[in-house]
Amino acid sequence: MRGPLIVSLDVWNREGLFKIIDQFPTDEGMTVKIGMELFYGEGPxxxxxxxxxxFKIFLDLKLQDIPNTVKMGMMQIGRMGVTYTTVHALGGSEMIAAxxxxxxxxxxxxxxxxxxLLAVTELTSITEDALENEQNCKLDMVDQVVSLAKLAKRSGADGVITSPLEVSSLKEQVGNDFLYVTPxxxxxxxxxxxxxxxxxxxxAAEYGSSALVVGRPIIRAEDPVAAYHKMLEEWNYAN
Incomplete structure (x- = not known):
């Protein structure tokens, strides 16, 4: 049995949330992701x-600020009882440790x-071109993600958020004792x-992902429960 297939609840209000959630059995034991849109609209x-x-909660707010500000914000998140949360690895070692x-x-x-604590490496929307020409990064995508993951691990993070395409390189260079959560x-x-x-x-299973994050293919499906179980079966029983 692999790690969870986390359902990303990318809706903006309580009504939209429960329209999806109420379709699932109460004993499903799912992990769900709450991001900025829903959290900023409805709060804690x-x-x-x-x-x-x-439900288990992945609270995905991607904090990035000076270390003390992030520390104070994470104290509030730590009190909530969520299972996962995020910072940006580009915030640096001091911030991640805080x-x-x-x-x-x-x-x-x-x-x-x-x-x-999961550190976001490079967003899955970032292309090689954006990495080079907008972020002015001298590394290619894999090397950049590996570098950020090593930084995150040294600084006390429990894992990273990364594209599944980088996971095999990460496991080789960063280790198996780290979480690789892949949207x-x-x-x-x-x-x-x-x-x-x-x-x-x-x-993603073949690459070695620790857990998956899936949003639109499930929550916009005609039958979200069936879509979830189909993807969960593919994830859990892939060779």
Whole structure:
């Protein structure tokens, strides 16, 4: 059994959220992702509601600021009882270490497990061209992602968010004792939308992803439950 297939709830309000969530059995044991759109619209109460329903939460706010500001923000997140949360690896080693400290302090105070800290490497929407000409990065995509992952690991992160296409290189160069959580997951023949570096669940399994994040192919499906289970089966039983 591999890690979770995390359903990305990319909706903007409570009504849209429960229109999707209420279709799933209460004992499904799913991990769901709450991002900026929903969190900024509904606030921490929506996290509590989903936790009370038995869902595990990936709170994906991608913090990036000076270390003390990130630490204070992560103390609040640490108190919530979520399972995963994120910072940008480009924020640097001091910021990542401060984020981890904040999570540990907040979760200890609340008496809940410390969330796994995942560092975003390069967004799956970033192309090689954007990396070179907009970020002015001298490394190619794989080397850049590996470099950021090594930084994140040294700084106390538990894993990274990365395209599935970089995972095999990451496992070789960063190690197996680190989480590689991969968005940009699409069924075969599904449009890429605004994602540039994508893979199917089967391909992600073969590359060595630790967990998947899937949004539009599930939440915009005519039958989200069936779409979820189809992708989950492909993910769990790929060779």
């Amino acid at each position: 109460t929506i996290v509590k509601e989903l936790l009370n329903k038995g 984020a981890k400290e904040g999570l540990e302090l907040g979760s200890e105070e609340a008496g809940v497990p410390t969330p796994k 940009g997951i699409r069924p075969a023949n599904f449009p890429k939308d605004d994602q540039s570096r994508t893979a199917t669940p089967k391909q």
